[in-house]
Amino acid sequence: MMRLNKYIAQAGLASRRKADEFTANGNVKINGLVVKELGYDVKDGDVVEVNGRRIDYAAQKPVYIMLNKPLGYITSSNDEKGRPTVQDLVKDIDARLFSVGRLDYNTSGMLLMTNDGDMAYKLTHPKHHIYKTYRARVSGILSNEKIARLKNGVDIGGFVTSKANVKVIKQAERSTIVEIQIYEGKNRQVRKMFAAVGNKVQELERTAIGELHLGRLMLGHYRKLTPKEIEYLKNS
Incomplete structure (x- = not known):
């Protein structure tokens, strides 16, 4: 048996x-009957339909990719x-x-995409402290006092x-290039x-998620994750 949402x-x-x-909206049927029970366990032989489409998780081949998202695209x-x-950008998959x-x-940079909803859920759950690394260009000088505030937490x-984790890469007269690592994912958090x-x-770019790095992946292009990278994400 498998919990319906996981299935x-x-x-x-x-x-x-x-x-x-x-499920709550009545868009799921089990063996032809609408099921609104969130805790329903799918059993062998059950026919599951979502929005009138029959699904079978066993027939779905998992795909995991890394995309270098350009500016001007939404997720x-x-x-x-x-x-x-x-x-x-991934129409050919x-x-x-x-x-x-x-x-x-x-914001540009690394975006992971998959058809494995279970892994996506796991990686975005707050209990998993996977650091995301960003490189930002910000206006003005980033003083030691400001860096300390960012490191210790600020009200957004x-x-x-x-x-x-905060590290100044380059300090100029009117702007600063800085690397920042956070594990939370609040809307527009780094900017705030x-x-x-x-x-x-x-300017803002995400360059890494955990131990996965964007590297030389060209803007607007994607690549499949390696078996080692997939294993790392599954065990994170």
Whole structure:
């Protein structure tokens, strides 16, 4: 037996959280009957349908890729404003991929994508402290006092961030290039952290997630993760 949300996630249809939404909204049928029980256990022989489509997690081949997201793309699967999405960059992959975490419209860099909803759920769960590394260009001077505040946590509007790793790469008269590592994933968190200490982010790129590094992957291109990288993520 397997919990329903996990079954849907492993079929590559959605994350566990989204699978629960489908169930609660009456979009899931088991053996032809609508099931709204979030804790339902799928048994051998059960026929599972989501939005009228039969799914089978066992038939789904897992795909794991790293994308170097350019500016001007959103990580949602579609956009009501008609903006380009990261799905446009992976159209040649014969699988329904969704993003592990987010990068905002004006942020470039590493984005992991997969059809393994179970892994995506695991990697984005708050209990897993996987550091994300960003390189930012911010306005003005980043003083030692500001660095200390960023390292110890700052209030970004009703939420105090956890401790971060901060390293100044280059200090110029009007701007600073800095590397920052955080494990939380609040919306626009890095930008809000620098704004909290008085330095506006001018450019932002994610260069690593845990031990996975962007390296020389070209902007707008993707590559499949190696077996070693996949194993690292599964054991993180």
